[in-house]
Each structure stands twice: as structure tokens, then as C-alpha cells.
Amino acid sequence: MHTDRFDLVIIGTGSGNTIPGPEFAHLSVAIVEDNLFGGTCLNVGCIPTKMFVHPAELADSPRHAAPLGVTTELRQVDWPGIRERIFTRIDGIEAAGRSYREGPENPNVTVFAGHGRFTGPKTLSVHLHDGGTRVISGARFVLAAGSRAVVPPIEGLDAVPFHTSDTVMRIGGLPARIAILGGGFVAAEFAHIFAGLGSEVTQIVRGPALLRHLDADVSRTFTEEVSGRYTVLLETEVEKAAEGGSGVELQVKGPRGTSTVTADILLVATGRRPNSDTLDVAAAGVEVDADGRVVVDEFQRTTVEGIFALGDLSSEYQLKHVANHEARVVSHNLLHPEAMMAADHRFVPAAVFSDPQIASVGLTEEQAREAAVPYAVKVQKYADIAAGWAREDKGHFLKVLADPETGLLLGAHIIGPEAATVIQPLIHAMSFGQAAHDVALGQYWIHPALSELVENALLGLPAPGAGDE
Numbered sequence: 302m303h304t305d306r307f308d309l310v311i312i313g314t315g316s317g318n319t320i321p322g323p324e325f326a327h328l329s330v331a332i333v334e335d336n337l338f339g340g341t342c343l344n345v346g347c348i349p350t351k352m353f354v355h356p357a358e359l360a361d362s363p364r365h366a367a368p369l370g371v372t373t374e375l376r377q378v379d380w381p382g383i384r385e386r387i388f389t390r391i392d393g394i395e396a397a398g399r400s401y402r403e404g405p406e407n408p409n410v411t412v413f414a415g416h417g418r419f420t421g422p423k424t425l426s427v428h429l430h431d432g433g434t435r436v437i438s439g440a441r442f443v444l445a446a447g448s449r450a451v452v453p454p455i456e457g458l459d460a461v462p463f464h465t466s467d468t469v470m471r472i473g474g475l476p477a478r479i480a481i482l483g484g485g486f487v488a489a490e491f492a493h494i495f496a497g498l499g500s501e502v503t504q505i506v507r508g509p510a511l512l513r514h515l516d517a518d519v520s521r522t523f524t525e526e527v528s529g530r531y532t533v534l535l536e537t538e539v540e541k542a543a544e545g546g547s548g549v550e551l552q553v554k555g556p557r558g559t560s561t562v563t564a565d566i567l568l569v570a571t572g573r574r575p576n577s578d579t580l581d582v583a584a585a586g587v588e589v590d591a592d593g594r595v596v597v598d599e600f601q602r603t604t605v606e607g608i609f610a611l612g613d614l615s616s617e618y619q620l621k622h623v624a625n626h627e628a629r630v631v632s633h634n635l636l637h638p639e640a641m642m643a644a645d646h647r648f649v650p651a652a653v654f655s656d657p658q659i660a661s662v663g664l665t666e667e668q669a670r671e672a673a674v675p676y677a678v679k680v681q682k683y684a685d686i687a688a689g690w691a692r693e694d695k696g697h698f699l700k701v702l703a704d705p706e707t708g709l710l711l712g713a714h715i716i717g718p719e720a721a722t723v724i725q726p727l728i729h730a731m732s733f734g735q736a737a738h739d740v741a742l743g744q745y746w747i748h749p750a751l752s753e754l755v756e757n758a759l760l761g762l763p764a765p766g767a768g769d770e
């Protein structure tokens with residue numbers, strides 16, 4: 302079969318699609334996409350989920366208004382209207398992105414809509430969606446094919462209609478009851494969305510707490526708070542799934558024995574796995590680790606010369622801002638092989654857009670202790686700043702960790718209002734090597750804003766070297 306040869310082949314159109322700008326116009330570029338243009342974030346991840354989060358927060362506002370002396374009520378949730386507003390925009394962006402790459406603005410780019418698998422070093426067989434097969438090769442490759450939802454082996458699950466994060470946002474109507482399987486950030490955000498919009502939520506979790514990868518105090522506080530909002534079954538396994546009535550029946554086993562959970566819809570949110578196996582990267586000689594992630598060095602190079610990888614396919618951080626950073630690194634290194642740029646993964650922040658909201662960066666206390674890293678810690682409550690008083694906030698906080706000798710920040714963990722925004726000055730300080738007290742005292746902090754949470758937390762840390770006195 303004839304082989305089409307290109308200077309550069311990019312597999313995946315999430316962050317990988319940001320690479321071929323005008324500076325690549327002198328190269329012949331192939332883009333291979335088996336799914337929707339824009340990748341996970343645009344189509345089934347960060348963007349549409351957050352577009353659901355905001356209406357859910359508005360719908361849930363009566364719960365927060367009551368302690369402030371305001372009585373409101375939710376009259377109606379128009380799920381089809383919410384869904385159409387979101388996906389009319391999302392689908393339009395997806396179509397425009399594909400059209401742009403296929404159009405006259407990109408004469409050096411050829412788009413292959415189909416599933417690609419490596420058949421040898423730098424050779425890809427693409428099974429096209431419209432029929433037929435094309436074989437392409439490239440002098441250089443960028444692997445950016447992302448990840449997919451994990452479906453655990455549960456008896457009967459294959460015979461039950463269930464959803465993952467890829468499909469649940471396009472359902473026809475708001476379910477009266479939804480069962481959510483999983484205890485990570487995807488499960489947490491969807492539990493918030495559906496509970497906020499009025500569904501009866503049951504979350505089923507194998508472990509003893511939610512969001513266990515986070516700081517232990519944050520995880521504990523979050524678990525306790527949301528357990529008062531909807532049903533959370535901890536240390537519980539789903540033993541069997543079956544159809545029941547108009548929905549599903551789950552036989553679960555937990556601390557109190559075996560019981561049945563019934564729901565109109567089942568959402569399986571138990572994580573995502575890299576798509577390295579579906580690409581058969583081994584046939585190209587590309588190494589993967591035990592979790593299926595493509596192995597890369599600090600320059601995003603794989604174990605094969607001329608093949609780079611980025612995003613969920615290779616990164617332990619399944620985060621769009623990380624994939625975007627890695628795409629910029631790969632772009633630079635493709636253009637400047639004599640002066641490569643290293644990716645910076647020192648201080649990678651993350652957020653959970655739930656209620657309460659969570660954000661984190663750097664070491665947790667548990668990680669610092671395990672690694673025998675000396676640290677000072679300060680916990681600052683929202684309730685002790687004016688903006689927290691205004692909200693009658695209870696139980697939420699910022700925890701900061703710093704090196705006791707230098708004052709440099711080691712980590713920050715927030716649970717509470719606007720956590721993902723409030724944490725940004727701390728990410729800035731860590732990234733630019735600024736000591737805690739310098740950050741707190743070297744600038745104005747607007748009063749009475751939520752940012753005073755950061756100011757007070759930093760001022761509450763001991764001065765560098767204070768322990769030596």
C-alpha cells in the first residue's frame with residue numbers, strides 16, 4: 302500500500318492541535334483525529350462540565366442564602382435548555398476547529414479523520430471513518446491522543462445502560478436519581494452538578510474518604526460536608542449491576558453488609574487511562590510505564606528519536622493547563638532542536654469545581670512527612686477574615702506549608718469559596734521563588750476580599766529561621 306510521507310505527524314487535536322502555527326508553514330503536517338476536534342477538555346471535560354457547574358450553583362443558591370436571612374426557592378431546571386446552550390457552543394467550536402484545519406488557511410496540513418495504529422517505526426495505518434485505510438509516515442511525530450474513561454470489571458455492568466463523563470452531559474433529561482461510582486475529582490464535580498440541579502445523588506466509593514489524593518484535612522472536610530448534602534457510601538463495593546424498572550439496580554457491599562441502590566442513571570467515574578494501547582505505540586518502539594503512560598524525558602521526547610508526547614497520554618497530571626504547557630514545550634523543541642526547552646512540572650496546581658470548591662499546589666503535609674521534608678504550617682480559616690464573615694462561612698480553610706529556614710512555600714491547599722482563584726498568588730510565589738513574608742508584606746491586599754485569606758495565612762507562618770532562636 303502507498304505510504305504518504307510528512308515532515309510532521311500529530312495524533313490528537315486537543316493541545317496537540319495548538320502546535321502547527323504559522324512557524325510550521327514550511328513543513329508538511331498530518332493531523333490524525335479519531336474523535337472530536339478539540340480533545341477531552343473542549344468536548345467532554347473541563348469546559349462543558351464547568352458550564353454545567355455554574356447553573357448548578359445558581360440552582361443551589363437557596364441553600365446558601367438561608368443562613369444569611371434570605372429566603373429563595375428553585376422553581377424549575379430546564380435541563381434540555383442548559384444542555385443545548387452548552388453544546389450548541391461546544392459543537393460549533395469543534396466544527397470550526399476542524400473546518401479551519403481542513404480549509405485553505407492551512408494548505409500544508411492534511412487532516413485524517415480515523416483511527417491510527419502504529420505498524421512500525423514512524424509508520425501509522427489510519428482506518429478512515431469514511432472507509433478505507435491510509436498509511437502515513439513522518440520524519441517526526443507528536444503523540445497527543447489523550448485518555449479514555451476507565452470502566453471497572455463489575456458483574457452485569459456490560460448488560461446495563463450506563464454513562465461515563467463522555468456521555469452523561471448529553472442525556473435527554475435530568476434524572477430524579479443518579480448513582481455515581483467513584484471517589485475522585487470527576488465524580489465529585491458531577492455529584493455537585495446533579496445534586497445542585499435537584500437530582501437525588503448516591504455516590505459509591507471504595508475508599509474511606511473522597512478525594513483521597515488531596516491533603517488529608519481537605520479530604521476529610523470535603524467528605525464530611527458533602528455527606529450532609531447527598532448520600533455517600535464509603536468503603537463500599539459494587540458487586541453486581543442489573544436493569545431495574547426504568548433504570549439500574551446495584552448490589553453493593555459495605556460496612557453494614559449488602560444492600561441495593563436503585564437509580565434512573567448510573568455514572569461510572571472511576572478514572573481515565575492513556576490511549577497508548579489503542580495507538581499500539583509499542584510497534585513504534587515507544588516505551589510505556591506500568592500505568593500505560595508514554596515515557597518522556599524533560600523535553601517531552603519519547604524513547605524513540607523524533608517522537609514527542611504530551612498531555613494525558615504521557616503525563617501523570619490529567620490537566621488541560623499541563624497539556625497546554627507541554628504543547629508549548631514540544632512546539633519549541635520541534636523548531637529549535639539545538640536549544641531545547643525543558644517542561645516545568647515543579648508546581649502544578651489543580652482544582653475541583655465542586656461545592657465546596659478545592660484547589661491545591663505542591664506538597665501535602667503527608668507527603669512532606671513521608672519525604673522527611675522540614676516544614677512550617679499555617680491553617681487560616683475563611684471564618685477569620687472579613688469576606689468569610691460576610692458569607693457566614695463555616696469549616697473552610699487555607700493551609701500553607703513553607704520551608705522554615707528560607708520561607709519558600711512548599712505547598713498550599715484550599716477548601717472553600719473561589720478556591721481555584723484564591724490560590725493563584727501562592728502558585729505565583731512558588732513559581733518565582735518568593736518567600737512567604739515577602740509576598741505578604743511587599744504588596745497591598747484588597748480589603749475586604751477573599752485574597753486576605755492568603756495574606757493572613759502567609760503572615761501566620763513563622764519568620765524564616767525563627768526556630769533557630
